Amino acid sequence: MGVKQPKNSLNIISFIVQNRPGVLFRVAWMIRRRAFNIESISVGPTERPDLARMTITIYGDEAVVEQVVKQLRKLIDVIKVSKLDPENSVIREMALVKVSVPDQKARADLDYYVRAFRGKVVDVAPDATIVEVTGSPRKIDAFIELMKGFGVKELARTGAAALLRSPKGIPGEEK
Amino acid sequence: MRLSGAKALVKSLEAVGVEVIFGIPGGAILPTYDALYDSKIRHILVRHEQCAAHAADGYARASGGVGVCMATSGPGATNLVTGITTAYMDSSPVVAITGQVSRGMIGKDAFQEADIIGITTPITKYTFQIRDPREVPKTVKQAFYIASTGRPGPVLIDFPVDVQREEADIDFDEEFELLSLRPTVDPHPLQVKKAAELLLNAERPVILAGGGVIISGASEELVRLAEYLSAPVAFTLMGKGAMPEDHPLCLGMVGMHGSAVANKIILEADVLLAVGTRFSDRSTGKFEEFCKDAVRIHIDIDAAEIGKNVKPHVPIVADAKKALSAIYEAIEKISPKMDRSTWVQRVKWMRERLATIPISSSGSIRPKEVIEEIRRQLPQDSIITTGVGRNQMWAAMYFKAYRPRTFITSGGLGAMGFGFPAALGAKVAKPDKIVVDIDGDGSFLMTERDLATSIVENIPVIVVILNDGWLGMVKYWQDLFYRKRYCATCLKRGCPDFVKLAEAYGANGFRAHTLDEFSKAFSEALKSDVTTVIDVWISPDEPVLPFVPPGRPLNDIILGGEGGGEG
Ligand SMILES: Cc1ncc(C[n+]2csc(CCOP(=O)(O)OP(=O)(O)O)c2C)c(N)n1
Numbered sequence: 001m002g003v004k005q006p007k008n009s010l011n012i013i014s015f016i017v018q019n020r021p022g023v024l025f026r027v028a029w030m031i032r033r034r035a036f037n038i039e040s041i042s043v044g045p046t047e048r049p050d051l052a053r054m055t056i057t058i059y060g061d062e063a064v065v066e067q068v069v070k071q072l073r074k075l076i077d078v079i080k081v082s083k084l085d086p087e088n089s090v091i092r093e094m095a096l097v098k099v100s101v102p103d104q105k106a107r108a109d110l111d112y113y114v115r116a117f118r119g120k121v122v123d124v125a126p127d128a129t130i131v132e133v134t135g136s137p138r139k140i141d142a143f144i145e146l147m148k149g150f151g152v153k154e155l156a157r158t159g160a161a162a163l164l165r166s167p168k169g170i171p172g173e174e175k
Numbered sequence: 176m177r178l179s180g181a182k183a184l185v186k187s188l189e190a191v192g193v194e195v196i197f198g199i200p201g202g203a204i205l206p207t208y209d210a211l212y213d214s215k216i217r218h219i220l221v222r223h224e225q226c227a228a229h230a231a232d233g234y235a236r237a238s239g240g241v242g243v244c245m246a247t248s249g250p251g252a253t254n255l256v257t258g259i260t261t262a263y264m265d266s267s268p269v270v271a272i273t274g275q276v277s278r279g280m281i282g283k284d285a286f287q288e289a290d291i292i293g294i295t296t297p298i299t300k301y302t303f304q305i306r307d308p309r310e311v312p313k314t315v316k317q318a319f320y321i322a323s324t325g326r327p328g329p330v331l332i333d334f335p336v337d338v339q340r341e342e343a344d345i346d347f348d349e350e351f352e353l354l355s356l357r358p359t360v361d362p363h364p365l366q367v368k369k370a371a372e373l374l375l376n377a378e379r380p381v382i383l384a385g386g387g388v389i390i391s392g393a394s395e396e397l398v399r400l401a402e403y404l405s406a407p408v409a410f411t412l413m414g415k416g417a418m419p420e421d422h423p424l425c426l427g428m429v430g431m432h433g434s435a436v437a438n439k440i441i442l443e444a445d446v447l448l449a450v451g452t453r454f455s456d457r458s459t460g461k462f463e464e465f466c467k468d469a470v471r472i473h474i475d476i477d478a479a480e481i482g483k484n485v486k487p488h489v490p491i492v493a494d495a496k497k498a499l500s501a502i503y504e505a506i507e508k509i510s511p512k513m514d515r516s517t518w519v520q521r522v523k524w525m526r527e528r529l530a531t532i533p534i535s536s537s538g539s540i541r542p543k544e545v546i547e548e549i550r551r552q553l554p555q556d557s558i559i560t561t562g563v564g565r566n567q568m569w570a571a572m573y574f575k576a577y578r579p580r581t582f583i584t585s586g587g588l589g590a591m592g593f594g595f596p597a598a599l600g601a602k603v604a605k606p607d608k609i610v611v612d613i614d615g616d617g618s619f620l621m622t623e624r625d626l627a628t629s630i631v632e633n634i635p636v637i638v639v640i641l642n643d644g645w646l647g648m649v650k651y652w653q654d655l656f657y658r659k660r661y662c663a664t665c666l667k668r669g670c671p672d673f674v675k676l677a678e679a680y681g682a683n684g685f686r687a688h689t690l691d692e693f694s695k696a697f698s699e700a701l702k703s704d705v706t707t708v709i710d711v712w713i714s715p716d717e718p719v720l721p722f723v724p725p726g727r728p729l730n731d732i733i734l735g736g737e738g739g740g741e742g
Contacts, residue, residue, distance in 0.1 A: 029297055063482065070479035076301045076321060079354045
């Protein structure tokens with residue numbers, strides 16, 4: 001009889017918690033306490049005002065992810081935990097990137113990239129521009145990589161939000 | 176009913192059946208103490224809040240119910256922390272109630288404000304802060320439910336002083352709705368079937384029993400299954416008492432200071448059934464080596480324990496009692512009682528080969544003799560508590576426990592100072608039983624002040640100090656691993672004079688240098704109706720053997736002179 005072998009990959013854990021003060025603290029504490037190394041965490045309200053949804057992305061082998069799921073389930077404020085299969089989930093993150101645009105050429109290049117990534121210019125100043133871009137964490141990584149050519153002055157990412165696709169759901173734009 | 180928050184709290188505690196609270200009052204909890212004045216709940220005034228928490232824990236472990244402790248805000252609350260952590264590590268149901276500054280002062284660094292929710296969230300199953308007197312009954316019900324459901328553990332209720340004073344219409348019948356904490360108690364039939372088949376076809380099955388067996392009250396089921404399978408049973412420190420130690424299938428304790436036969440036999444298993452244990456490193460030695468070639472079945476009510484330290488092939492998330500019953504019934508259906516004579520013979524042979532050879536006299540009285548004498552004089556149902564260090568390991572090795580909930584020790588945290596207050600708690604829970612704290616001089620000094628509590632509140636227990644004049648276990652590690660460089664471990668025996676110390680409180684004090692003196696002192700203690708302290712002077716150089724050095728696999732066991740056999 002074999003025990004399953006570990007494998008490293010990106011994992012998305014989505015869970016519903018009681019919308020109460022201190023819940024984020026309890027989750028964050030547990031993650032620190034068990035020394036889990038997470039990529040991102042996001043939290044926001046759901047369709048029910050008494051519940052919130054949190055999303056964690058984490059790279060790790062199966063055993064680590066199993067432990068994260070089990071330890072989350074153990075928290076009294078956590079109501080439901082699911083591990084999302086990235087193939088069958090919609091996963092989105094938003095990033096704001098402030099880049100320097102010293103001249104006309106840079107402005108044109110930036111414009112090109114922003115359009116290619118379906119981003120949006122949300123703030124313009126003589127020497128800097130803030131761009132908003134939404135997509136999978138991987139798409140955001142790629143966009144930020146490109147922005148490094150301009151010089152990234154500041155960066156803010158929201159962390160991933162994710163939902164499982166409905167079994168008969170039709171993938172919309174960008175999977 | 177129109178009541179203050181404080182009165183509502185006391186009424187709610189009465190409603191969930193609380194009979195005893197250990198605590199110390201202070202400004203921020205005074206309204207609640209005032210309400211206690213009119214209650215039939217017995218309040219036991221201790222001399223330090225650490226004692227309140229340990230005593231509540233001892234009460235819980237001896238009785239199987241929930242223990243309650245209470246403290247004021249700030250320093251009162253922070254003094255509970257070691258006790259709450261101890262309860263958390265050993266899965267003991269304790270409810271701690273702390274006063275807090277008024278709602279409006281929270282966050283203002285007010286006098287005696289401590290963020291006790293922040294401090295205790297990592298060491299509790301859950302924490303509450305009551306923000307409205309109307310929440311009181313529901314909060315208390317939830318706190319007791321959470322503390323005692325599934326894998327038990329401590330819960331803290333923080334109670335701002337203005338909420339204690341505020342009056343409101345209180346509804347005591349309001350029920351709570353908890354969307355989580357619905358532990359799986361019934362084992363999955365498929366997993367039970369797998370486990371049953373594995374155990375049936377095993378050549379060398381071994382059962383490892385942890386504290387979960389005691390918590391779930393599964394001792395009978397454990398013994399019945401072991402007998403049916405002819406499977407020897409080893410236990411962890413927390414599982415001591417789960418199986419009567421005079422049972423022919425009982426191997427004794429496993430792990431760092433486990434018995435030689437338990438450590439050897441468990442590694443020979445081809446199928447291991449582990450039940451109610453979290454595979455602590457102190458029990459398994461090096462995780463990767465522990466029963467690595469055996470097929471491992473793991474029963475635990477806490478799903479997060481499954482696969483945390485040691486990976487099982489057959490995980491069973493369930494209550495230990497239900498799972499052991501289910502496996503027994505499944506096996507009984509397929510096969511008659513098994514007679515594994517080769518395996519039983521092997522265990523017997525190992526046991527004889529590794530049997531302790533009689534100890535030579537060293538001039539000083541030996542811990543083994545002391546502890547065996549205690550066992551000889553005590554009825555089977557007496558309760559032992561321990562300090563931490565060598566005394567604890569000797570007690571675990573040499574004191575034979577025959578019943579669950581009769582051996583109470585700080586396993587996970589290893590908190591020195593636990594033994595004596597836990598003994599007080601156990602005695603309050605079981606006033607008809609004799610309670611003996613086998614302690615170290617260092618450990619006892621951490622909480623000895625509560626001799627006052629034991630005298631004033633009339634809670635008679637017996638304290639046996641195995642006095643080596645050292646922080647003995649630490650000295651032992653210095654002996655073994657630090658070339659006898661004794662940095663900060665000598666306590667200078669004689670300071671204090673434990674006999675005079677006991678007498679200063681109004682307790683009996685005896686000193687023993689020989690077994691004869693000890694034996695007489697102990698029988699005197701049994702006759703007395705006040706607490707007795709017996710100061711037994713042992714040699715500072717007593718080894719603690721067998722010993723599996725930390726981080727090593729169990730077969731690296733050092734048996735030494737007394738273990739006999741190889742080593
Ligand atoms: C509160 C606390 N502080 C420190 C330790 C570390 N420690 C473990 S055993 C030990 C020595 C215990 O000495 P004593 O109580 O005299 O028992 P002995 O080992 O001599 O039997 C110490 C200091 C601990 N376990 N708990």
